[in-house]
Amino acid sequence: QVQLVESGGGLVQAGEDLRISCQFSGGTFTRYTLAWFRQAPGKERQFVAAIRWTDGFTDYVGSVKGRFTVSRVNVRDTLYLQMDSLKPEDTALYYCVATANSHADWRLSAAYDYWGRGTQVTVSS
Secondary structure (H helix, E strand, O other): OOEEEEEOOEEEEOOOOEEEEEEEEOOOHHHOEEEEEEEOOOOOOEEEEEEOOOOOOEEEOOOOOOOEEEEEEHHHOEEEEEEOOOOHHHOEEEEEEEEOOOOOOOOOHHHOOEEOOOEEEEEEO
């Protein structure tokens, strides 16, 4: 059974940087497309970034493009999200998700079979 455990969240000031991590276990890491979603209080869950297992292709929601970078280190079975120039509107619970379906629409939360419990990122103004 695949398990995902996020870490690295915290409270930062606007303009600062933060990197969150997701430790993967229970499966073959290199066979999964991985992504980050986030959910702010009172708002719907939102796609943030994804990295495809077949070719390493990455995709981002427009509001974070140029500020966030998703990456994976296969030898560590770890997914990262480097978040630069954080803004108060980035405040949310960030979830790590995984799917073995290489044809899935990775921007849809329903495409993912496995979810972590989330790590809170709070950006103060």
